[in-house]
Amino acid sequence: MQDVEFGHVECADCPIRHRAVCSRCETDELVLLEEIKYYRTFEAGQTIAWTGDKLDFVATVVSGIATLSQTLEDGRTQMVGLLLPSDFMGRPGREMATYDVTATTEVVMCCFRRRPFEELMRTTPHIAQRLLEMTLDELDAAREWMLLLGRKTAREKIASLLAIIARRDASLKLSKAGGSLEFDLPLTREAMADYLGLTLETVSRQVSALKREGVIELAGKRHISVPDFDRLMLETGDDCDGGMPF
Amino acid sequence: MQDVEFGHVECADCPIRHRAVCSRCETDELVLLEEIKYYRTFEAGQTIAWTGDKLDFVATVVSGIATLSQTLEDGRTQMVGLLLPSDFMGRPGREMATYDVTATTEVVMCCFRRRPFEELMRTTPHIAQRLLEMTLDELDAAREWMLLLGRKTAREKIASLLAIIARRDASLKLSKAGGSLEFDLPLTREAMADYLGLTLETVSRQVSALKREGVIELAGKRHISVPDFDRLMLETGDDCDGGMPF
């Protein structure tokens, strides 16, 4: 193995939102050693890590969607994060996973062996700063979600989730806000429920209600179109600006 | 003004949990310039920043307690974080406050002018790394709270909050776990409600219930003692280990 400018080959086609450490897409240049990195694929439904597992790598999502969740003793579970392409998983300086990480679709991850990665962080200030930025974004997102979980009604929760997915989807497609949007839900009703702190029945009922009232249109169970994004935003309870990180 | 090793004078008596960038208490040595730092005092109840305010500083809490909260259009509010002595406030690279920050007690903050602080971050890798660690801790705490908000019952929420405060208090006093603990609640019933995603009436009822059943004892409205910490932990719904960052 030789030293290469990491990512300039393997990550050439990384998604728009890719903002991870293996970065062709980033303006700041990070030079990593090829040898600390490797790819792993997880199939849909597969558990990537259980809480308490020893993890000898950190990783970024190349493609697919994974979830972070926590569970109470009696089995109640709460999703605490979504990992989308470009998102970072694992914590430098911590061996153990603190969440259950599950692939909801097929997931490809770009893994970095822990020790060399931590060493790299020490010697490459850019990496720590990049990770700090990303972690601050995640913290904002988590806090936004706290507001949703603590204070929003079921209807507002559903509308918020749909708005977030729609908006993210729109930004991927570079279509403009305000018009009609279409997308596929990447989550089952149960996963939505776990994310929103609801039951799957309530999720189903509220989705049906929004459909009945024309706020959204459903084609099949998962394909959604939003005729009027502003109308949807009205249902979220939010001030209708605020960047809402995802 | 002259260059000094920051913190070695001013922060000599910082609390045990002080883990901020002005660190005598830390093992890693950070040298900051005296001139970018200044102290500010806020009185109890005073708003330190409103969402959207321009903030020209970042800061660490020296003493007192402040809260971070978010509000929906119709006034429902959710507290998304507590700032305790040593906690960091503000985000490098962002001008605007994204939360309402309120002093619940008298608060002394050690402020750093934004620009020089950001410059310092670029030139002093330790700072970015320290901030990254702290931010990761906050993220863990936020996600722990998501589980609480999304899935715990009112009773479990109250027990969790009391357990966290009791534990933190115990660690400050270096008393051992398992025995009887006493502490003063630093929050009103309303603030507890905002933190837990409940109403103040529900908080009051559940506190009364825990008292009635002997899980806690009340002296006055705010002074609480916990005869059996393990008994309290049973009420939280958690696995009874897990470091639970605060």
Add this chain to the structure above:
DNA sequence: GCGCCCACTTGATTTCAATCAAAGTCCTCC
């Protein structure tokens, strides 16, 4: 000492979402 205010408690009632239960739909695999 008196009254006032604020934080808190307690009670009655309502409401929203959970729970329990039963179908319905779509997809895959034989």
Add this chain to the structure above:
DNA sequence: GGAGGACTTTGATTGAAATCAAGTGGGCGC
């Protein structure tokens, strides 16, 4: 094509917390 299973919808009922509505109690200024 039909059976089986995963996912989803819908209905009936229950239940936990919100809401509405009085109180209580303690600290403080006058």
